[in-house]
Amino acid sequence: xxxxSPGFALEIIGLKKAFxxxxxxxxxxxxxxxGERRLIIGPNGAGKTTLFNQISGDMRPxxxxxxxxxxxxTTLAPYQRAHRGLSxxxxxxxxxxxxxxxxxxTLGLLGxxxxxxxxxxxxxxxxxxxxEARRTLDSVGLLHLADHPVSDLAYGEKRRVELAMALSxxxxxxxxxxxxxxxxxxERATVKALIASISKETTVVMIEHDMDTALDxxxxxxxLNYGKVIVDGERDQVIADERTREVYLGA
Amino acid sequence: xxxxxxxxxxxxxxxxxxxxxxxxxxxxSQILIAAIFALSLNLLVGFGGMTSLGHASYLxxxxxxxxxxxxxxxxxxxxxxxxxxxxxxxxxxFFGIIALRATGLGFLMITLALSQVLWGLAYRMSNxxxxxxxxxxxxxxxxxxxxxxxxxxxxxxxxxxAVLSFVMMAIFVSSSFGSSLKGVRDQPRRMAALGFNPxxxxxxxxxYAGFWGAIAGxxxxxxxxxxxxxxxxxxxxxxxxxxVIAGGSGTLAGPAVGAALVLLLKNYASAYIxxxxxxxxxxxxxxxxxxxxxxxxxLQKLAARLRGRSS
Amino acid sequence: MQFWIIQGLNSLSLGGLLFLLSSGFSLIxxxxxxxxxxxGAFFMLGTYFGAVALRxxxxxxxxxxxxxxxxxxxxxxxxFERLVLTRLKTNPLGQVLVTLGMAFIISDxxxxxxxxxxxxxxxxxxLQAPTRLFGFVFPTYRLVLVGIxxxxxxxxxxxxxxxxxxxxxxxxxxxxxxxxxxxxPVSRLFTIVFCLGTGIAGAAGVLGGPILSAxxxxxxxxxxxxxxxxxxxxxxxxxxxxxxxxxxxFIYTFGTALFPELAYIILFLPMIFVIAFRPQGLFGRLxx
Numbered sequence: 099x100x101x102x103s104p105g106f107a108l109e110i111i112g113l114k115k116a117f118x119x120x121x122x123x124x125x126x127x128x129x130x131x132x133g134e135r136r137l138i139i140g141p142n143g144a145g146k147t148t149l150f151n152q153i154s155g156d157m158r159p160x161x162x163x164x165x166x167x168x169x170x171x172t173t174l175a176p177y178q179r180a181h182r183g184l185s186x187x188x189x190x191x192x193x194x195x196x197x198x199x200x201x202x203x204t205l206g207l208l209g210x211x212x213x214x215x216x217x218x219x220x221x222x223x224x225x226x227x228x229x230e231a232r233r234t235l236d237s238v239g240l241l242h243l244a245d246h247p248v249s250d251l252a253y254g255e256k257r258r259v260e261l262a263m264a265l266s267x268x269x270x271x272x273x274x275x276x277x278x279x280x281x282x283x284x285e286r287a288t289v290k291a292l293i294a295s296i297s298k299e300t301t302v303v304m305i306e307h308d309m310d311t312a313l314d315x316x317x318x319x320x321x322l323n324y325g326k327v328i329v330d331g332e333r334d335q336v337i338a339d340e341r342t343r344e345v346y347l348g349a
Numbered sequence: 350x351x352x353x354x355x356x357x358x359x360x361x362x363x364x365x366x367x368x369x370x371x372x373x374x375x376x377x378s379q380i381l382i383a384a385i386f387a388l389s390l391n392l393l394v395g396f397g398g399m400t401s402l403g404h405a406s407y408l409x410x411x412x413x414x415x416x417x418x419x420x421x422x423x424x425x426x427x428x429x430x431x432x433x434x435x436x437x438x439x440x441x442x443f444f445g446i447i448a449l450r451a452t453g454l455g456f457l458m459i460t461l462a463l464s465q466v467l468w469g470l471a472y473r474m475s476n477x478x479x480x481x482x483x484x485x486x487x488x489x490x491x492x493x494x495x496x497x498x499x500x501x502x503x504x505x506x507x508x509x510x511a512v513l514s515f516v517m518m519a520i521f522v523s524s525s526f527g528s529s530l531k532g533v534r535d536q537p538r539r540m541a542a543l544g545f546n547p548x549x550x551x552x553x554x555x556x557y558a559g560f561w562g563a564i565a566g567x568x569x570x571x572x573x574x575x576x577x578x579x580x581x582x583x584x585x586x587x588x589x590x591x592x593v594i595a596g597g598s599g600t601l602a603g604p605a606v607g608a609a610l611v612l613l614l615k616n617y618a619s620a621y622i623x624x625x626x627x628x629x630x631x632x633x634x635x636x637x638x639x640x641x642x643x644x645x646x647x648l649q650k651l652a653a654r655l656r657g658r659s660s
Numbered sequence: 661m662q663f664w665i666i667q668g669l670n671s672l673s674l675g676g677l678l679f680l681l682s683s684g685f686s687l688i689x690x691x692x693x694x695x696x697x698x699x700g701a702f703f704m705l706g707t708y709f710g711a712v713a714l715r716x717x718x719x720x721x722x723x724x725x726x727x728x729x730x731x732x733x734x735x736x737x738x739x740f741e742r743l744v745l746t747r748l749k750t751n752p753l754g755q756v757l758v759t760l761g762m763a764f765i766i767s768d769x770x771x772x773x774x775x776x777x778x779x780x781x782x783x784x785x786x787l788q789a790p791t792r793l794f795g796f797v798f799p800t801y802r803l804v805l806v807g808i809x810x811x812x813x814x815x816x817x818x819x820x821x822x823x824x825x826x827x828x829x830x831x832x833x834x835x836x837x838x839x840x841x842x843x844x845p846v847s848r849l850f851t852i853v854f855c856l857g858t859g860i861a862g863a864a865g866v867l868g869g870p871i872l873s874a875x876x877x878x879x880x881x882x883x884x885x886x887x888x889x890x891x892x893x894x895x896x897x898x899x900x901x902x903x904x905x906x907x908x909x910f911i912y913t914f915g916t917a918l919f920p921e922l923a924y925i926i927l928f929l930p931m932i933f934v935i936a937f938r939p940q941g942l943f944g945r946l947x948x
Contacts (some may be wrong), residue, residue: 154542155541156538156541156542175541175546176542176545176546177543177545177546180542180543180544181544185542186542188539188542191535192538193536193539194532194535194536194539196535201528205528205529205532205543206543208525208528208529208543209544209545210538210543210544213525214525214526214544216524216525216526217406217520217521217524217525217526217527217528218520218521218524219524219525220520220523220524221523221527263533263543267544332380398758400753429822447932447935447936450935450936450939451935451939453752454689454693454695454756455716455891455939457695457756458695458890459891459935460932461697461884461887462884462887462888462891465883465887466881466884466924466925466927466928468923469884469924470921470922470924473920473923473924474921474922476921495805557669582880583880586696587760587764591757593758611838624768624771624772625768626765626767626768627765627768627769627772629764630763630765630768631761632761633760634744634761634765635759635763637748637751637754637757637758637761638700638744638747638748638754638758643749
């Protein structure tokens, strides 16, 4: 998608979300530039995943706006946002466990193509999709497992498949929800290298609960607590900021 | 394994009229109709992950429409069939919009309620549907001038339609749309995030399942030359669902096998037991408690074990 | 004018009966996430018990019979829940299918035991004389039914809102995992609620006898009504079941009286509206 994109890749303006009496998002505003690497941190219950859910469209905010490259997407369904260049991974693995890696990534590629509506040609006959899926798997170092079912894989390998699926769509904005959670040291290094190698054409917004692991991937950092933005800015400034220490030590 | 089963089926199906009498040929026709119906339901249950207890609506409505149009309003068979199919598809589209406001148990309850309403209408609107008497005297069509009156000729017709339906459903299921349907069944959120429209995929499948239910309905009313509100009842939907589950909703052919077994059971049991519903209920309990994934997957596992042992 | 009044009262009494029927269904669905398709059959079983007991034993009165039937049906329900439903905890679809199977078994059993003719249930002797109110004549029994429904609603409200059992049930409805985590004996609660729900249905069956009679197919007539009430009123909400019951009672009664052939479509319409515009029902708390 190459519509001219003025200003910010992702803009969140005054977002509010409450569940009954519980205010989960209280007037969050963020502006993320194209190509930026933004890390959103905050203690448990700060509202990070709820924020992501509203950005991806899985949840509707009560008030506020979400703009993707200048376009207001606040009322659009998740699948519509995908077609506008938004991709995300989930905290829990949401792959198709019984299917092969190649099939998983092929589905990822199919999601944006008109041929997804086609009802008579077998999916297996789309050779070019299968080839591109294998290329994607190769780029994340999993080509050797392409014909294995996802259920055969180790947790870290599954995370890489998730990443591969999201990247295969060449998204303009990629949301990564705790991509490093639950990984061993070796797996973490591999996934970090993968994230670091994502092209600058894709804007990356990450949630991580554990600050230390993801910090070197970030250029800018937003600190969230109780659904509000506490600190927002360049990584080193946010780390040095007093309020950050308060939130993590005082909490 | 698959080719062996297909070959076996072909041998049995093609030789049947030459080796068996009319009673068995007719039974085979009934099995084919039940198989088409169960396969259409499995598009929803097995491949779409949408369990419906109201599928008899489509069989029943198509059958009633065809019966009324030909026997009471003088339509010829081709136009009656066409109108029945279109009418049933329109109803499926409408019911789908309502039912798909929910998933899981809510979907089940709504499909059940909708089909019960249709059943009630079939009983009450006696000046249209003839109520409890049903509509008799329906004639069979004569496609290309070939009469379907004899057991054998009807059987070939039903067999042709059944094979066609099976092939078309197999194509549907392995197509990109079919893959996206299975994806939505397994991980709807992930599919939406990837750009698939889950509601639209489910709705289209719902309508397609209704289409094949209508085909089964036409064959049903042509075979029986008669339609009665019982065909719209929950028992009718439940028998199809039992066939799907007993045969195995995870496979393409399973529901056909299950439907055949249910029909055979019904036929033989009714010679000894008057109360079919009670037996149906007990079989339901048995299958769900003892063989939840169905007979065909059970057999597949058995075959795999045997192969493993011999190698 | 008399026509409208009578139909109005019939609506109220049907509504009351529907509340007794669907409150159990709503409770079971709300707590156990189970669409109990046997519910209509349990109701019918109660009606048959009442019809046969009152026909064969002249000393019984309808109130005792109702309580007795309620207890018997509750016991059957409890057995079914313990022996069958608990084995299917991980298979919600399977649970629904066995309740359907059980409904078939019960309805055929009634046919076998008591034949295909409908058995009337006599209105209790002391309530046979009509009541005169505001210059109109009302069948007394129907008035009493409405009263019973209101009393039952209040009793259920008190149970849910003011007792420890009710608090545990509500906790289980809201968050089963959490309830278990704080030590609520969830599976015992399931059995209690299932017995309670089906027992009420059984008792309601007896009480509905004078109006409906016991006949084969009564279960198939009542179940969709309970479904529509719960879809309309919202799952997990007793208040919704109460309001929904009377709305459906009115629509069904007036619909059948004015447009007998289209009564089912008329029932259908509010359900469509609710599902189209408010899928969680009028007062529902759970997403389906």
